[in-house]
Amino acid sequence: MVKRGSSIGFFGMFGRSQDLRRLDAALREAGLHPVQVSEGAKLAAIGLMASGRAADPPATAYPPVGALMAYCALGEEAFARENGGERLSETRGRLEAALEAGEGLDAEIVLLMLHANLVHPELVERYDIRAEEG
Structure with missing residues (x-):
């Protein structure tokens, strides 16, 4: 499901849409270079x-979405180096709450991020993250 009006550009002739630029900036701010996340996952x-x-x-x-995506991709140690302990604690809490709620x-x-194969193996193991069929 892609939001109407989202655009990755076309042969460099048209620019990226504002929403993609905002998500790219949020990923960078959280320490994850946007090129490490596929355009499909970002869309x-x-x-x-x-x-x-x-x-x-x-x-x-x-920024909160970018932080959660970065935490998933980088893992705890790298995310902490890039963002500090307070943001790590906040984002870890969001991940744990999301896994608990399931929605x-x-x-x-x-x-x-799991389906895009972008969840750090350390997090997959620690939280037993997996997609259930059905």
Whole structure:
């Protein structure tokens, strides 16, 4: 599910859409270079953020999503180096709450990262993260 109007550009002739630029900036801010996340995963994340909304997600919605995606991809140690202990604790708590609840935006982002094969093996093992069939 891709949000209408999202664009990765076309042969360098058209620029990336604002939502993709915002997510790229949020990933960078959290210590993960955006090229490490496929365009498809980023478009899907934006689609999840926009799901059920009449308007585009506000600019403030991107940093928390970028942080969770970065935490999933980098693992705890690298994320802590890039973001510090306070942000690590906050983001770890969001991951744990998402896994406990099994629903909501954070849970959907974690599932997206799992299906994109972007969850750090340390986190997969520690939290026994897996997608259940059905």
